[in-house]
Amino acid sequence: MASIPTTQKQWILTPNPAGVGAVALVDGPVPELGPTDVLVNIKAASLNYKDHIVRLPTPFSPTVPTVPLSDGAGVVVATGAKVTRFAKGDRVAALFSPQAYTVGRYPVPGPSLGAQLDGTARPYGAFDEQSLVRIPDSISFEEASTLPCAGVTAYNGLYGVKERAVRAGDWVLVEGTGGVSLFVLQLAKAAGASVVATTSSDAKAAKLKALGADHVVNYKTDADWGASARALTPGGVGFDHIVDIGGHATLPHSIKASRFGATITVVGKSDYSPNAPQEPDITTAIYFQTTFRGVQVGNREHFEGLVASIEGTKWTPVVDKVFEFKDLEEAYKYLVSGSHVGKVVVKID
Template identity: 40%
Template sequence: MVLPQHTAAWVFNKQDGIQRLDRVDDLRLPVLREDEVLVKIHAASLNYRDLAIAKGGPRLVVGKKDLIPGSDGSGVIEAVGPRVATLSVGDHVCAHLTYGLSETEPPQFHDICNGLGQKIDGTLCQFGIFHESSLVRIPENLNFLEAATLACSGLTAWNALFGLKGKEPKHGDTVVVQGTGGVSIAALQFSLAAGAVVIATTSSQEKADKLKSLGAHHVINYKEISGWGTAAKSLTVDGKGAHIVVDVGGAATLSESLKAIRVDGVIAVTGILGAAANVPTLLDCKYSCCIVRGFFLGSRKQFGDMNRFIERHDIKPVLDQRIFDMASKVVAFYLESKW
C-alpha cells in the first residue's frame, strides 16, 4: 500500500480571526514516526476552543506555521509506526486532543494548550498523523459523525458525572444540566442512562421542547424564573437539592449552582463561558457544604470507560443539524457565526 504524502487541510496562517483559515489541497505530511499513527479522517466536529484559538489571546498561541486546527475528529487508521502497541491498521478511532499522556493521567490546562489544533496539528484535514496517545477506538454502535463529537463534549460530560469515585449518579439521583450545548446534552444522555432524574435549564421554549424531547424530567427557563438554583432544588424528590450539577457557565452560573446543590453534592465545573460581577469564593463552597470539582476533559482510560457505557446503552450523540463537506469554506463562516 502506498501511503499518502500530502493531504487536503484547513490551516491557520495568523491568529486574528476565522478569515485566516485557508484551505490547502496539497499540504505535505510529515514522516510517520515510530510512535505515530496515520489516520484517514472521516469526520470532524467544531468546538468553542477552535474559535478561541483562531482569534488568539493569552495562552492561545499556536505552535507552528500552517497549523491544522480541530480538537475532535474520527477516522480509520491507515498505517502505524513500529512502536505503536495499542492500535492497528483498520481500527476506527477518534481523537483525544492531548499528547503524550499515560492512559490514566488526567489532562491539565497546559496539556490542553499543548494539544491538537493548538500546538500540534488537529483534525480538519483529509489525512493526519497523530501520536498513539492522542487516539482511542470509537464505540462500535457509532458512526464517524457521531464519534467525532466525543473528545471535548462527551468526555467532559462523562468526567463531570463519573470522574469522582463514590459520587457517580445512581438510579433516583438528581442531576442538573445547564443549557443545550454539547457538554450539557451529553450529560443529560449519560444521566438518563444511569437512571437519574434530570433537571435542565434553558432560555427559550424552543430549547425547552428540545430538552424534554431528549428526556429531561424538568426544564427551567432561567429568563422567566429568577433564581433557577432555588427552583431546581425545589424540584428534587426530597427537596434537598441535586446530587450533581454540571456547571458549564463558570462565573456566570456558579452562584445558582450552589443554591441547587445538596449537602455533600458535587458541582462539576466544566466551562468558563460566562462572566459575572460577584463570583463565589471557596468559602461559599464551605457554607454550602458541597464539593466543587474542576477538571479538563478526562483520561484515555475514562474515554474507554465512556465508550463502553455508550455501547452498552446504545447512546447516540445529538448532532447539529448543519453538516458540511470538508471542501466547503462554509466551515469558516459557521465557526464565526456559531458563537
C-alpha cells in the same frame, strides 16, 4: 483501499494578535509516521466553543499557523513499525491532549490538538498509538467526532472521582443545550439518574425532553432558576451533581440548586475576556460541604469509560448539523450563533 496520498488539502489557522485568526484551506503534507504513530484517515471533525476562543489572542491560543479543531474520528490506514494497539481498518478517535493517556493522582493534560498541536481539520493525521481510542461500532464517524472534548469532559465531570460517580437515583442539573451539557444529560440518563435541564429557548426545551430530561427550566425567563430547579428535586433537597458551564453567569444558581455534600464540576465560563466579571463567593461551601471540582477534558480512561457507556446502553451523541469540509468558516459562525442543540460537525471527504 485507495493508496495514501503524500499531500492533502488541510485547514490552517493563522494567529492574529489583534483579533480573530484567519482560517484557510491550503495544501499540506500527509504526515510521515514515527515508529509508534498511527495514520488516521479523518472522516469527520467537530467544533467546540473553545475552537472559536483559540482564534482570539488568548494564553492558550496557537502562536504559529496550526491545523485547527481538536476533535475528530476516522479509520486507521497505516501503522508505524512498533505499533501494537491498532491495525489498519480500526475506527478511532484521538485524545484532546495526546499526553493524557497516563492516569495519575494529579493529571497534567499537556498540549492539545488544534491549539499547540496540529488538529483534526484535515483528511490525514498521525497520532501516537497511546493517544488513540477505539470508537463504538454503533455510531457514525460524525457522531464519534463529538466525543474527544465535549463527551470526555462530561464523563470526567460525572465519573472522574470514583467515590462521587453519578449513580442511579441521583439528581443531575444540566445547564443549556450545548455540546458538553447534552453529553451530561445522556450520560446521567444512561446511569439511571434524574435530570433537570435548563435552556433559554422553549423550542429547545422540547428537544431536551425528547432526550430524556425529566424537567426543563427556562433560565432566561426565570431569574431565580437555580432555586426553581432545586424545587423540582424530591423534597426540594437539591442536586447531587451539577456540571457548571457558565462561571459567574451560572455558578450562583448552581450553588443555590445543590444539595448538602453535592459535587459541582466547573467546566466553563460564559465570558473569557480579561474584564469578565469575578466568579461568585463560594464560602457557602463551608456550610453546604460542597465539592467544587475543575476539570480539563479528561484522560484515556475517561474516554474509554464514555465509549463503554455508549456501547452499554446504546445511546447516540447528538449531532445538530453537519457542514461540508469547505464550509468550516460557516460552521464556526453557526456554533457562535448559539442556535445549535448538541454538536456542530464538519464532514471530511
